[in-house]
Each structure stands twice: as structure tokens, then as C-alpha cells.
Amino acid sequence: MQRKFPRFSLLLLAMILAGCLACECMMTKDPVYMDLANSNAAPSRAFLFGTDAMGRDIFSMIWYGGRISLLIGFLATLISTVAAVLVGSISGYAPSWADGMIMRTTDIVLSIPSLLLTVFLQAAIGGEGVYRLAVVIGLTSWMSMAKVVRTEVLQLKNTDYVLAARCLGGGFFHILRRHLAPNFAASILFMVVMNVRNAIVAESTLSFMGIGLPVGVISWGSMLSLSENALLSRSWWMILIPGAFLVTTLLCLTNLGNYMRKSINKRHSNL
Amino acid sequence: MDVLTVKDLSVSFYRESGEIEAVKHVSFSLRPGEILVIMGDTGCGKSVLCKSIVKLLPDIAKIKTGQILFQGKEITGYSEKEMQKLRGASFSMIFQNPMTALNPCMSVGAQIAEAVRLRSPELSRRERWDRVIELLELVGIDRAKERAGQYPFHFSGGMAQRCVIAIALAADPAVLFADEPTTSLDEGMQEQILALLLELREKLGMAVILITHNPKVAARVADRAALMRDGELYRIGDTEEIFEEIIYNNY
Amino acid sequence: MRRSYITIIEELIRFVLSVFFLSVLVFTLSRVAPGDPLYAYYGDRVEKMGTLEQEAARERLGLHEPIPVQYVRWVKNAAHGDFGISYQYKRDVKEVIAGRLGNTLLLGGLGFVIIFVLALLLGLFCAWREEKRADKIVCGIGTLTSCIPEFWLSLLLILVFSVWLKWLPSSGAYSMGAEGSLADRGRHLLLPLTVVVLGHLWYYAYLVRNRLLEETRADYVLLARMKGLSGKQVLYRHCLRNALPSYLSMMAIAFPHILGGTYVAETVFSYPGIGTLAYESARYQDYNLLMLVSLMTGILVIFGNMIAEILNERIDPRIYLKTEAQQRR
Numbered sequence: 001m002q003r004k005f006p007r008f009s010l011l012l013l014a015m016i017l018a019g020c021l022a023c024e025c026m027m028t029k030d031p032v033y034m035d036l037a038n039s040n041a042a043p044s045r046a047f048l049f050g051t052d053a054m055g056r057d058i059f060s061m062i063w064y065g066g067r068i069s070l071l072i073g074f075l076a077t078l079i080s081t082v083a084a085v086l087v088g089s090i091s092g093y094a095p096s097w098a099d100g101m102i103m104r105t106t107d108i109v110l111s112i113p114s115l116l117l118t119v120f121l122q123a124a125i126g127g128e129g130v131y132r133l134a135v136v137i138g139l140t141s142w143m144s145m146a147k148v149v150r151t152e153v154l155q156l157k158n159t160d161y162v163l164a165a166r167c168l169g170g171g172f173f174h175i176l177r178r179h180l181a182p183n184f185a186a187s188i189l190f191m192v193v194m195n196v197r198n199a200i201v202a203e204s205t206l207s208f209m210g211i212g213l214p215v216g217v218i219s220w221g222s223m224l225s226l227s228e229n230a231l232l233s234r235s236w237w238m239i240l241i242p243g244a245f246l247v248t249t250l251l252c253l254t255n256l257g258n259y260m261r262k263s264i265n266k267r268h269s270n271l
Numbered sequence: 272m273d274v275l276t277v278k279d280l281s282v283s284f285y286r287e288s289g290e291i292e293a294v295k296h297v298s299f300s301l302r303p304g305e306i307l308v309i310m311g312d313t314g315c316g317k318s319v320l321c322k323s324i325v326k327l328l329p330d331i332a333k334i335k336t337g338q339i340l341f342q343g344k345e346i347t348g349y350s351e352k353e354m355q356k357l358r359g360a361s362f363s364m365i366f367q368n369p370m371t372a373l374n375p376c377m378s379v380g381a382q383i384a385e386a387v388r389l390r391s392p393e394l395s396r397r398e399r400w401d402r403v404i405e406l407l408e409l410v411g412i413d414r415a416k417e418r419a420g421q422y423p424f425h426f427s428g429g430m431a432q433r434c435v436i437a438i439a440l441a442a443d444p445a446v447l448f449a450d451e452p453t454t455s456l457d458e459g460m461q462e463q464i465l466a467l468l469l470e471l472r473e474k475l476g477m478a479v480i481l482i483t484h485n486p487k488v489a490a491r492v493a494d495r496a497a498l499m500r501d502g503e504l505y506r507i508g509d510t511e512e513i514f515e516e517i518i519y520n521n522y
Numbered sequence: 523m524r525r526s527y528i529t530i531i532e533e534l535i536r537f538v539l540s541v542f543f544l545s546v547l548v549f550t551l552s553r554v555a556p557g558d559p560l561y562a563y564y565g566d567r568v569e570k571m572g573t574l575e576q577e578a579a580r581e582r583l584g585l586h587e588p589i590p591v592q593y594v595r596w597v598k599n600a601a602h603g604d605f606g607i608s609y610q611y612k613r614d615v616k617e618v619i620a621g622r623l624g625n626t627l628l629l630g631g632l633g634f635v636i637i638f639v640l641a642l643l644l645g646l647f648c649a650w651r652e653e654k655r656a657d658k659i660v661c662g663i664g665t666l667t668s669c670i671p672e673f674w675l676s677l678l679l680i681l682v683f684s685v686w687l688k689w690l691p692s693s694g695a696y697s698m699g700a701e702g703s704l705a706d707r708g709r710h711l712l713l714p715l716t717v718v719v720l721g722h723l724w725y726y727a728y729l730v731r732n733r734l735l736e737e738t739r740a741d742y743v744l745l746a747r748m749k750g751l752s753g754k755q756v757l758y759r760h761c762l763r764n765a766l767p768s769y770l771s772m773m774a775i776a777f778p779h780i781l782g783g784t785y786v787a788e789t790v791f792s793y794p795g796i797g798t799l800a801y802e803s804a805r806y807q808d809y810n811l812l813m814l815v816s817l818m819t820g821i822l823v824i825f826g827n828m829i830a831e832i833l834n835e836r837i838d839p840r841i842y843l844k845t846e847a848q849q850r851r
Contacts, residue, residue, distance in 0.1 A: 108543050108820075111819075116804045119805055120552065120804065124551070124554065201671045205786060208673045209801070231681060236681060239674075240678075243678070246671065246674065247674070250669040269735065269743075270329070270740070270741070270744045270747070327748070360750070373742055375764070386750075389750040435745065439748070442749070
């Protein structure tokens with residue numbers, strides 16, 4: 001089963017990424033300016049994708065807000081990956097009683113509904129804003145990756161070269177960096193990409209439910225949090241257009257992630 | 272009349288990187304009740320040859336040219352349905368690693384019973400189970416009644432291979448394909464399995480195509496031997512002649 | 523026989539310990555988090571109260587004591603089945619939950635059953651047509667559905683079916699005055715159910731597909747086909763059978779997640795269920811309600827994991843052998 005390289009997805013993703021990074025060039029209007037005279041306007045030549053209930057230009061908001069959504073996606077993934085690698089490798093490397101304890105704790109944390117965990121963490125960290133939300137999302141999404149890292153480390157721990165490195169007196173972080181990480185990198189790469197996707201979903205969902213970013217901070221999620229009004233006023237462009245961008249980005253990331261997944265089995269079906 | 276005739280058979284694998292010829296213009300025939308050993312190095316196309324005769328190749332492999340005749344009837348163009356009937360009744364196969372060839376989640380008896388039912392659907396449950404025990408005893412498994420209810424992991428490699436042979440015999444085949452049946456077993460077991468094959472041939476009179484890369488195995492059981500290299504079957508003849516040639520060429 | 527008793531006792535101890543730690547964790551987290559539960563009880567009136575009045579109110583609700591003391595008291599009461607009152611609804615939390623439990627069980631339970639069956643069927647279909655056009659189309663659509671955030675799918679469905687076509691209601695669990703009507707319940711359930719199912723379906727269907735594909739590469743498939751079975755028969759009788767234990771244990775873990783993961787659909791469709799309750803209680807520091815809701819979902823998760831482990835060990839003879847060997851060692 002040879003997987004084709006997802007050229008189209010990568011290209012699309014690069015275009016969205018570039019458009020968001022260079023949002024100053026893309027924007028036709030000021031995304032935060034509230035043109036109250038033109039609120040709830042349908043797409044037209046002046047407002048390419050229409051305006052929202054507060055009269056902001058949706059076309060400009062998409063690029064401007066995409067930057068925040070993607071930033072949160074990447075930042076949260078960075079945090080969750082670091083946490084997963086640390087917890088997973090420490091747990092796998094530690095004696096089995098400590099390993100058992102760490103994994104039990106992880107299981108208990110996993111058994112708290114993720115939404116509740118998010119609300120708790122947000123309350124604990126306090127304040128509002130992009131970085132805080134990224135930290136919260138990162139801290140609620142490291143568990144399953146940590147389990148994979150642990151399994152890999154458990155297998156690698158007793159290989160000859162790791163034993164040799166330990167005999168030579170290599171410290172934990174040295175062994176992690178030089179011997180363990182290069183080996184499990186391949187198997188978590190797919191999860192890293194999926195975590196970017198999941199973090200973007202989390203940002204938009206939380207902002208939509210009113211516990212992520214406030215309406216004033218523009219992101220794809222906070223743009224969609226005005227959808228309840230849009231439904232009443234039948235302003236479909238407020239829901240469909242930002243959502244379409246969101247889904248396209250997620251789809252591209254998924255295709256990319258699936259490509260990086262370790263192939264299951266190179267053999268041919270006997271069926 | 273020959274039980275199996277293969278004429279000018281070519282098989283190719285079609286991958287994205289291009290066509291790979293695995294079997295090239297192979298011709299041979301198999302007489303009733305004889306043991307033909309096909310020898311060759313790993314990857315020379317022995318296995319593909321066998322699987323192409325019973326049409327169990329993966330989707331990307333195609334028979335390019337050639338004819339296959341079974342008891343004088345051409346079966347090259349047989350549909351999957353017709354092949355299924357043929358496989359259940361006339362052809363059987365045993366494999367290199369019995370532990371992976373048996374379904375790990377099904378009791379050995381149930382797996383043999385499945386083959387018995389496909390061959391003789393008219394048997395009652397009771398009769399079918401009797402036949403299973405009979406087959407297990409035939410391949411030399413002690414306490415057959417008890418062993419029939421056990422799972423493959425309860426068996427040693429040699430015992431598991433006997434079970435696979437029992438499944439193969441359930442069809443009462445005219446041709447038995449043995450694809451490296453002793454390679455994964457230790458030496459003592461190898462000898463036992465080969466002896467069993469010879470004994471069964473005497474009792475049941477089926478023809479056997481045995482694939483191996485081990486000349487010792489070939490020498491032990493072969494009536495005739497064939498040599499393969501790079502997909503070509505370049506020599507076929509009496510075992511003694513072939514062995515003389517091999518020795519002559521090597522020294 | 524004796525050994526299985528010991529494992530059951532072991533599992534029970536682990537279960538109790540897990541629940542204990544979970545309750546401590548939720549209790550502490552919710553109380554450490556800033557925010558004032560008085561707001562949940564009194565609403566905006568809190569701002570008009572003096573400090574003394576606030577202190578008195580706190581004392582009445584038992585919020586003035588240190589956290590460990592509060593916890594011990596909570597456990598003592600809980601042992602008698604008294605989980606306290608909800609600050610927001612000013613009723614026994616059990617009543618508040620009982621009033622909504624049915625709705626969530628209906629939504630999540632029905633969703634789970636549909637996912638369970640459909641994932642298996644889709645996985646089988648895709649494995650059977652591996653890499654053929656039908657498989658590629660289903661995989662493509664599946665991947666797409668897995669990329670649509672649940673809240674946006676909900677909005678999309680409301681926009682199409684409620685706003686534009688006006689076929690289905692956009693919110694609630696039943697219409698006013700039609701509480702007993704099954705057809706009315708069904709109409710209200712249709713859209714949230716679609717969201718719950720599509721939100722999880724492909725993840726599990728894809729897992730089934732890949733698991734089955736692994737099986738189709740095994741040698742025993744060749745042997746089974748040599749017996750004269752058709753490819754389809756081998757898939758059903760051998761591959762599916764071997765993949766089923768891991769699917770069952772996977773779904774045991776999935777059950778609490780699907781049941782507890784209905785809150786987005788519940789929120790968007792204003793469906794009165796446990797999900798929205800959990801969300802509100804966490805946001806507004808409705809401590810007693812929060813404790814019971816998270817304990818319920820937590821216990822369900824731990825329980826699901828336990829069942830999965832037991833299924834794994836008992837059904838699959840291969841794994842059974844492994845554990846047997848470990849115990850011998």
C-alpha cells in the first residue's frame with residue numbers, strides 16, 4: 001500500500017498559511033473596524049465575503065483571524081508535544097512502580113471530561129488571551145501521545161545501544177535526546193500533525209462556546225461565535241465562509257498527517 | 272494422463288515502478304501420485320508459480336501467458352467461483368510457517384471441520400466431527416479428541432504443521448502443494464513431516480509438488496526434481512540425474 | 523478459578539482507588555479555581571450583599587472551611603446518598619441530574635449504537651473493497667466528516683434543515699405541549715443525533731478497516747481460501763472474528779466518550795442533557811452538581827477501560843496465553 005504524497009493538500013495549506021502570515025497584504029479592509037452602516041451585508045464587490053453583525057469585513061477577518069487560529073494550533077501542539085515526550089519517556093524509563101503510578105494518573109486525568117478539564121485549567125491560569133488559551137489546549141491534549149511515547153521507550157529501553165549508553169554514564173536527557181527521541185520521532189510525527197488539527201478544532205469550539213477567545217479577539221472560532229445571531233438573520237455567509245476555511249485547513253492537515261502515519265503493512269492482501 | 276500440466280506459464284507483478292516478471296515461460300507436468308520437488312533460491316519464483324496455479328495471487332499479479340491443465344481440462348480461464356470448487360476438492364496447500372497459517376483465534380478442530388464441510392456438505396455435525404478426529408489421527412496426532420478442541424498456540428511447530436496437513440487432506444486432494452513445509456521446523460521435526468508426507472502419498476495416492484531450497488529435503492522425498500532460477504524453470508528430470516548435475520557443477 | 527477471583531478483587535481495588543483520586547482531583551481543582559460559587563446561588567444579588575452577609579451565606583453553604591474538611595464532609599454525606607443541593611437550581615443535585623439523564627442517555631446511547639453498527643459495516647465494506655474506487659470514495663468522505671468540527675456541523679444542519687428547508691426543529695428535546703409524542707421526540711433528536719454520530723463515526727470505522735486489512739495479510743487467509751472459501755467468506759468467518767475482540771474492547775472505551783461527548787451538540791441545539799449541565803456547573807462553580815456529574819462520567823470511563831481490559835484478556839485466546847505465561851513466570 002503505497003501512499004501518494006498529498007501534494008494538493010500541502011499546496012492548499014501553504015496558500016492558507018501564506019495568506020494568513022501576509023494578512024496585511026491580503027486584507028481589503030481593516031478587520032477590526034466596525035462599519036455599523038454596513039452590518040450584516042451580504043457578499044458584494046465592496047465586501048467580498050460580506051460583513052458580520054458588527055459590520056466587520058469577513059474577508060479581511062479570515063486572514064487576520066486565521067493567523068491567531070494557526071498560532072494557537074502550533075503553540076498548543078508545541079506544548080503538548082513537549083509534555084508528552086517528557087511524561088512518556090520518564091514514565092517508560094522509570095522503574096515499573098513509578099511507571100504504573102504515572103500511567104494511572106494519566107488515566108485518571110483522561111477520565112475527566114475534556115471540557116471540564118479545560119474550564120478548570122482556564123480558571124486556574126486566569127486571564128484571557130491567545131497565549132493562555134494555547135497553554136490550556138496544550139495541557140489538555142498530551143495524554144494519548146504520552147502513552148505512545150511510553151510504549152516506544154519501553155521497547156527501546158533494553159536495546160543494546162541504550163544499555164551501552166547507560167553503561168558509559170549517559171544521563172537521562174542525553175539518552176533521551178541522542179538515542180530515544182530519534183527512534184520514536186517517526187511514530188509520533190503523525191500524532192503531532194493531528195494535534196495541530198485538534199488544537200485548531202479546540203480553539204474554534206471553545207471560542208464558539210464562549211470560553212475561548214472573546215469576540216473582540218478575531219479568530220476563526222470567535223468569528224463563528226456570532227453564528228447564533230447569523231442563524232436568526234439568515235446571514236449564511238457568516239457561518240459558511242469562515243467554516244469552509246476552517247474545514248479546508250483541517251482536511252489538509254489530516255491528509256498530511258495520514259501520509260506520515262507509519263504504514264501498517266507493506267504486504268499485499270491475501271483476500 | 273498427467274494430473275497437472277503447465278505450459279509456457281508467465282506471471283508478472285505490476286507495480287508503480289513497472290512490471291516485474293516473476294515466472295517466465297515455465298512448462299512442466301505432474302504425473303499422478305508422484306512427488307515433484309521444485310528447488311531454487313529464495314525469490315526465484317517458486318512460490319509465485321504455485322500460487323498462480325491455484326490462482327491465489329495478489330491483485331497486482333497477472334498471468335500473462337500460458338496454459339494450466341488439470342486432468343486434461345484447461346483451467347487457465349476459470350472464474351473465481353470455479354476455482355473455489357477446485358481448491359476445495361482437488362488442490363490443497365501447506366505452508367512454510369504453520370503457526371501463522373492457522374487462524375490463531377479458532378480451535379484446530381473447527382478449522383479442520385470447516386474444510387471438511389466445504390468438501391462434504393452432506394455430512395451431519397456428528398459425522399463431520401468424526402472425520403476431523405479421523406484426519407487428526409491420520410496425520411499422527413495423539414489424543415486427537417482432546418487436541419481438536421485446542422487452539423494453535425497449544426501446539427508445537429511440528430504438531431501445528433500436522434494440523435495444517437490434516438486441513439489439506441480434508442479435501443482429499445489430487446494435488447498437494449507444499450510450500451517449504453519444513454523450513455521453519457527443527458531437524459528432527461523436518462524428518463518426521465517428510466516421512467508423514469511419504470506415508471500419506473502411499474496411503475492416499477495424491478501427487479505432491481514440494482517447494483524447497485534445501486537439497487537434503489529434495490533428496491529425501493523427490494521422485495523427480497526441477498530447478499528454478501530467476502523465474503525460469505531451466506531443468507527438470509529424475510532426481511538422481513539432477514543431483515549428479517548439481518554436484519558436477521559445484522565442484 | 524482462584525486466580526480469576528484475585529484478579530477481580532485487584533480490579534475492584536484499582537477501581538475504588540481510581541474513583542477516590544478522581545473525586546479528590548475534581549474537588550480540589552474546582553475549589554482552587556478562582557470564581558465565587560455565591561454567584562451561582564444568589565446571582566447578581568451577591569454584589570449588593572455586605573461582607574458580613576456574604577460570610578454568613580458562605581457559612582450556611584459550608585464554604586468557609588478548609589478544603590480537606592469540606593471534602594471529608596462531602597464524602598460522609600455522599601455515603602448516605604446525599605450529594606447536596608445545586609446552587610444554581612436550588613434543588614437536590616440528584617433530582618436535577620435525573621431530570622436530564624434520560625435525554626442524554628437517549629442521544630448518546632442511540633448515537634453509540636448507531637456508531638457501533640455503522641463503523642463495523644463501513645470498516646468491513648472498505649476492507650472488502652480495499653484500494654478500489656468504492657473504498658477510496660468512502661475513505662474520502664469519511665476523512666472529510668472527521669474534519670468538520672461538531673459545532674460547525676450543527677450550525678450547518680440548522681441552517682439547511684431548520685432555516686432554509688424548515689423541515690426540522692432547531693432546538694429543544696420536544697415541542698411545547700407535545701411531550702409524550704414519539705414522533706416529535708424523534709424529529710428533535712434527528713439533527714443532534716446526526717452530529718453525535720458523524721463526529722465519531724469515521725474514527726472508529728477507519729480503525730476497523732485498518733485492523734481488518736492487517737488481518738487480510740495473514741497467512742491463515744491463504745489456507746482458508748485453499749479450503750475453497752471465497753474471499754468474502756474468509757473476511758467474515760476468519761478476519762472479522764479475529765478483529766472482533768479488539769473492536770469490542772475499543773468500543774468499551776468509546777462508550778463513555780460518546781455518551782459524555784454530547785455536550786457540543788447539546789449546547790448548540792439547546793438540548794436539555796447532562797452535557798450542558800456539566801458545562802454550566804463548571805463555569806458557574808456549582809460545586810455539588812459538578813462533583814456528581816464528573817464522578818458519573820469519570821466512573822463510566824474507568825469502568826469502560828476495565829471492561830476493555832477484561833474483554834481483551836478473556837476473548838482473544840492469544841492474549842489469554844500471554845497473561846497465562848506472565849502469571850506462570
